[in-house]
Amino acid sequence: MGEAIVITSGKGGVGKTTTSANIGTALALQGKKVVMVDTDIGLRNLDVVMGLENRIIYDLIDVSDGRCRLAQALIKDKRFEELYLLPAAQTKDKDAITPEKVKKIVGELKKDFEFVIIDCPAGIEQGFKNAVAGADKAIVVTTPENAAVRDADRVIGLLENNGLRGPKLIINRIRQKMLKSGEMLGVDEIVSVLAIDLLGIVPDDEYVIKCANTGEPTVMSPNSRASIAYRNIARRILGDTVPLMRLEDKPGLMTKVKKIFGLG
């Protein structure tokens, strides 16, 4: 029996879909059998970030309405051994499905997959309730901004009401320069307000945006900083102890050379 993890945040645009795609892919890279479920009905985009949009035939609503079997709606990502996507419907709205139906579908998927990664829509209404219905665990994504942290806090309270205790935190889009100058909320500050375990921090990385446009999840590149951050997060989900990423930029070769010659 697998584990269903919902990726949620309250606020939109903080990186739920990006996180879902990258955690799903990173777990698949570790040899796990993974399915990603997009519950952002009407605004689906997990398929776009994964570069699988053109392969969609059936979606989540088709499954719940009985227009197709669950297996027919699953899109296999051919780049990996065992990575699948259950896309959201683009033309319907959030009321087209109920939490009970999502729960049933997620329950079916847990029988076949080790991880079911659920991408949650923004907000705290119907779409949120749908997304969390079948989840065993939750990951809350925030960015270092007051409004995002406030919404994350709200969502943590709601998750607890839904029986999802001890959600884990990811702080996304951290900018080293702004952190240093004190223009951005610090990691410690955010963790002390939200008072939940930190699963990882992800730097703001242009490469993420580039990848979103080419349909290649960031973690597929071994070098980008965001990629390393997501790989670390996946390893922590699997139970490894991986130290938090050092935020300071590594001194480049030139600065090292300059130091040697007493120029830095």
Add this chain to the structure above:
Amino acid sequence: MTSKHLVSIKGVKDGLVFKLDDQCNYDDLLQEMRDKLEKTHQRFLAGPQIHVHLKFGKRPVTEEQKDQIKEIIGRHGNLEIRSIDCVMPNSPGIVQEAAGITVKRGIVRSGQTLHCEGNVLFLGDVNPGGSLTSSGDIYILGSLRGMAHAGASGNEEAIISASHMKPTQLRIGSVISRPPDEWGVEETYMEFAYVQDGKMEIDKIHHLHRVRPDLPPQP
């Protein structure tokens, strides 16, 4: 009724402790109390003033149930209730009620409201967007980053104190204050807010006795 001891009476330094069974039927408990005071222990309890401490154990007791016990004990002029140890019904978050303070713990998160009757000691944080309200005083062992409203039913004598105070708004009775704007400080440590001449003020906690000489509240 069985002859099991539902009420056990023990002598302590400053009086008597009544330990009340917390599993049995409440009426049986009352009956045994009456029997003990009026029959078996009558002689023992006659005489000079004796302080009584009631311990209800894990039984959640209502005010009405407390009054019933108080009434029975009150019939004996020499018995004076000094303390009552009990949990309130339907409030899982409560650790204990002692000396007129309700103790609660947890985190009041954005969008959540915690309301208490009487004075409250809150062990935890009140986050931005969360509110803690009470008809009495509010003492927070933790960070107050959201809203707190003390004396919510109109008591402007009430105070709000916190280990760390960085509230979005404070209210005491009907007086509202936006601390960062009005006080010129972003956050304070170990301070309390009170109302003087219709205006909210803050001061160090060690000055609390000047503003409220009656604190801590007596049972």
